[in-house]
Amino acid sequence: MGRKKNALTEYYVGAMPTDGMSEPEYFRLAKWVSTVTDDSEEETEDQGFYDGDGTPETDVISVKKTYTFEGFYDEDDPAMKFIAGLEFETGEARKIMFKQVRTNGDTLEGKATVSEIKVTGGEATEYATFECTIAWDKKPTITKATTGA
Template sequence: MKKMKNALRKHYIAPYDPEHPDTVPEESAYLWIAKGVKESAPENDEDTDDAAYFDGDGTPEEIVISKKRGRSFEGHRDYGDAAQNYVADLEDAIGDELLCWYKEVQADGKQLKEGPARLSEIEIGDGEASEFESIKFKITWIKKPTKKAVVSAS
């Protein structure tokens, strides 16, 4: 089994156009979330219910009713990075101002997930005086992302 480092998983963010909510952004609109980012973690929130059925032995099954998926990011603030600046510009935004597009390419580069999302939990500048300024934020898809194979540009 081939193992891959987390750094090979690519994350991108692009502006959301409320007048064309289902139009996937052009590749050139996507900004790579990487510079200064030290950590990334899945953010999953599921609503579940338990049910037991007569075709079983009466043992309840956990059924997933709904699911929110996304990712949190944390690292050092870099004022020269376009993706970080995009997020930082929305630090005081609320509601639909926080809508964006989020794309995640798996580490082997063969498949991606993409869809409209929402930024939240934007925090900039935390820590001791001797530390580098930080940036933290979360991106959550607002509906099930589209999965597709990555097509190489060759």
């Protein structure tokens, strides 16, 4: 299919369902967001084995998918307002549902934690800043895109 612009990747945030059964109400995090950075971390370990030639192999022990969002704050945008409402919360109150729809149509969805929330500050001549970091708490549920019949 070729190259596709980053803006075609969609990100959604929503509150954790209180009953554990219902679907979350998602808000698209896009308006005035100019940059999304993949700040994911991987923990690795190198070990050599006798069934090889002694050259260490790298094993990936864990993966933490994390995204940092940057742009301008708009208090009328539902997604930004939702994130801003968590600014002074801690612990479980920072847990949300996070969904990413990739350009190929695959959907990744799961429980996540929001941190590094910034909705004020900057130069006097600039618009209010918006920044947050969202990290899945575990491997998200991945739903592959379905192709036409």
